[in-house]
Amino acid sequence: MKARNGKVALRAAAAVIAMSLTAGTASAADLVISNWDGYMAKDIAESFKAATGLEIEVVNHATNEEIMGKLMASGGKGYDIVFVSSPFAEVLNAQGLVEPLDKSAIPNLANLYPEAAALAYDPGNAFSVPYTWGTTGLCYRSDKVSGTPDSWMSLLQPADDIKGKTTMLATDRWLMGAGLLAKGYSVNEADPAKINEARDLLIEAKKTLLAYDDTTFYSKLVSGEASLVHAWDGWCNYGISENKDIKFVVPKEGSDLWVDTMVVLKGSENKDNAMKFINFILDAKNHAWAAENILYKVPNKAAMESLPAALGEQYPNMKMPPAELAKYELLRDLGPAQKDYSRAVSEIKAAN
Amino acid sequence: MSFNATRPNLLAAPGVAWLMAFMVVPCLLVLSYAFFQRGVWGGIDYTFTLENFARVADPLYARIFLNSARIALTTTVIAILIAYPAAYAISRAPRLRQPILLFFAVLPFWSNYLIRTYAWIVLLNREGLVNNLIRSLGYTGEPLSLLYTEGAVITGLVYNYLPFVILAIYSTLSRLNPELMEASRDLGAGPVRTFWRVTLPLTLPGVAAGGVFVFVLSIGNFVTPALLGGGRFQMVGNLVYDQFLTANDWPFGAALGMALIATMIVLLFAQARATAHASGEGRGEAA
Numbered sequence: 001m002k003a004r005n006g007k008v009a010l011r012a013a014a015a016v017i018a019m020s021l022t023a024g025t026a027s028a029a030d031l032v033i034s035n036w037d038g039y040m041a042k043d044i045a046e047s048f049k050a051a052t053g054l055e056i057e058v059v060n061h062a063t064n065e066e067i068m069g070k071l072m073a074s075g076g077k078g079y080d081i082v083f084v085s086s087p088f089a090e091v092l093n094a095q096g097l098v099e100p101l102d103k104s105a106i107p108n109l110a111n112l113y114p115e116a117a118a119l120a121y122d123p124g125n126a127f128s129v130p131y132t133w134g135t136t137g138l139c140y141r142s143d144k145v146s147g148t149p150d151s152w153m154s155l156l157q158p159a160d161d162i163k164g165k166t167t168m169l170a171t172d173r174w175l176m177g178a179g180l181l182a183k184g185y186s187v188n189e190a191d192p193a194k195i196n197e198a199r200d201l202l203i204e205a206k207k208t209l210l211a212y213d214d215t216t217f218y219s220k221l222v223s224g225e226a227s228l229v230h231a232w233d234g235w236c237n238y239g240i241s242e243n244k245d246i247k248f249v250v251p252k253e254g255s256d257l258w259v260d261t262m263v264v265l266k267g268s269e270n271k272d273n274a275m276k277f278i279n280f281i282l283d284a285k286n287h288a289w290a291a292e293n294i295l296y297k298v299p300n301k302a303a304m305e306s307l308p309a310a311l312g313e314q315y316p317n318m319k320m321p322p323a324e325l326a327k328y329e330l331l332r333d334l335g336p337a338q339k340d341y342s343r344a345v346s347e348i349k350a351a352n
Numbered sequence: 353m354s355f356n357a358t359r360p361n362l363l364a365a366p367g368v369a370w371l372m373a374f375m376v377v378p379c380l381l382v383l384s385y386a387f388f389q390r391g392v393w394g395g396i397d398y399t400f401t402l403e404n405f406a407r408v409a410d411p412l413y414a415r416i417f418l419n420s421a422r423i424a425l426t427t428t429v430i431a432i433l434i435a436y437p438a439a440y441a442i443s444r445a446p447r448l449r450q451p452i453l454l455f456f457a458v459l460p461f462w463s464n465y466l467i468r469t470y471a472w473i474v475l476l477n478r479e480g481l482v483n484n485l486i487r488s489l490g491y492t493g494e495p496l497s498l499l500y501t502e503g504a505v506i507t508g509l510v511y512n513y514l515p516f517v518i519l520a521i522y523s524t525l526s527r528l529n530p531e532l533m534e535a536s537r538d539l540g541a542g543p544v545r546t547f548w549r550v551t552l553p554l555t556l557p558g559v560a561a562g563g564v565f566v567f568v569l570s571i572g573n574f575v576t577p578a579l580l581g582g583g584r585f586q587m588v589g590n591l592v593y594d595q596f597l598t599a600n601d602w603p604f605g606a607a608l609g610m611a612l613i614a615t616m617i618v619l620l621f622a623q624a625r626a627t628a629h630a631s632g633e634g635r636g637e638a639a
């Protein structure tokens with residue numbers, strides 16, 4: 001869900017500094033793009049200029065919430081394209097801040113898998129283009145965990161020998177997601193009684209946890225501090241790249257399907273150029289960069305088929321077929337139920 | 353005459369303007385959100401409400417407040433117990449050497465707070481330096497779980513704020529008139545009694561200043577509990593952080609922030625009053 005480098009606190013510090021410095025983003029560039037740090041090729045500006053003659057300026061945001069705060073404050077002015085996770089793209093659309101895509105200007109949309117053009121928050125890619133997608137599951141040391149931990153309960157009620165050696169994601173949606181999926185509920189469940197059931201399960205699970213960790217869980221597996229962690233598939237790959245005994249599994253109860261997207265803002269004065277940029281990213285070679293370098297699956301058929309076979313051998317979850325991904329439930333904006341999730345998470349974090 | 357009266361104000365103007373523009377006004381803006389509702393999409397719905405304050409008083413959040421206060425108080429007590437002897441030793445060192453010793457005491461401040469906190473992770477984790485050390489000394493059991501405990505959080509807080517307390521206590525110790533101690537000895541008090549009856553009471557304002565400082569900084573800290581507590585210990589600072597950065601509930605975050613700032617102001621005010629009171633008394637006695 002986020003680019004690899006940076007730790008949570010550094011991001012927080014960066015967010016504070018960024019907020020204090022970006023009163024206005026005046027720029028001479030033909031396009032201003034906000035993305036997570038490291039989420040695009042470093043030479044994207046040069047290669048895009050070579051292809052189109054257009055200058056781009058890339059601004060980094062540390063979190064979805066940070067760029068959302070800026071866009072809400074400015075009414076969507078100051079940026080042409082932003083990269084956000086799908087629930088946030090949904091919010092931007094609901095607020096009327098995004099521009100419908102001009103499909104005639106983006107012929108490379110044909111490279112997307114059919115599943116990627118039928119995502120529930122934006123069927124037919126009316127206002128957003130998926131950039132990366134994946135699942136959330138269990139990442140573990142196969143040399144330290146006996147058998148395959150194929151259920152969320154392997155994490156929530158771990159075997160005695162891995163007690164105190166598990167971590168969970170701390171961000172509301174994924175923390176609650178683990179509990180909700182274990183109970184057989186939707187990752188977007190809005191019924192307070194079911195949310196409370198998941199909460200109680202997660203409070204029990206807390207007693208067996210080493211830590212909550214959104215940023216360094218894979219290094220904990222590598223160092224041996226942890227044996228089984230709650231992880232995004234792409235991030236588990238960072239662990240696999242350092243230790244071949246590390247494996248990823250989607251529990252049998254399922255996963256969420258997370259999608260990071262690109263949207264063009266209604267306030268943009270360079271919409272034509274923005275469409276060109278999206279078309280440029282969707283080019284098989286450019287989109288494959290993300291898969292090869294960030295080790296996230298990209299929803300681009302041509303790009304995925306161009307990947308070297310060795311990549312799929314080394315990181316088996318890169319080979320997960322789109323049909324399987326599409327089985328999992330998309331995270332949606334929760335609306336009023338967000339309060340219940342926040343409260344449940346506070347209760348879990350405050351429990352002893 | 354009017355020149356004399358306005359000059360101090362003029363001199364203070366840049367500082368005051370800076371504080372107003374970059375501290376007071378933004379704080380008031382954020383705090384004003386506390387009176388509105390969270391919009392369905394995470395923005396702010398400008399409908400007046402007091403609901404956010406009612407939520408702050410909810411037993412769940414009140415418990416987080418109290419727990420943070422307990423952690424901050426433990427940190428404060430430990431910091432004072434470590435800092436007082438250190439400050440005392442520095443103030444008793446030869447005059448010329450004191451600046452060097454103080455320099456070493458504040459040396460950690462020259463490096464980044466996050467880096468210092470990460471250093472503790474390197475030290476305390478299960479495969480870390482401390483565990484490796486005891487293993488090399490012949491310990492064969494399971495590695496000790498030092499990190500991600502309340503003890504680790506308190507250790508990190510004490511470590512980071514200790515220099516403040518040393519400086520605060522040192523400043524009162526170094527200004528202490530040595531003749532008072534001499535007088536105490538001349539009147540027959542031993543060193544222990546002199547310390548308890550003369551030195552300590554006269555340096556309490558420094559202890560209070562350092563203590564309140566550590567307490568106030570600790571109770572609102574969110575980085576140390578997140579990194580050294582592994583997110584397993586929720587402090588008020590983390591709660592505020594979560595409201596702004598993950599739950600996207602700015603009004604509730606603002607209300608929590610307001611409660612936190614109010615706590616800090618009350619404490620700082622009480623400390624200032626106590627110090628003024630103590631120094632007023634001191635002057636009275638001297639006269």
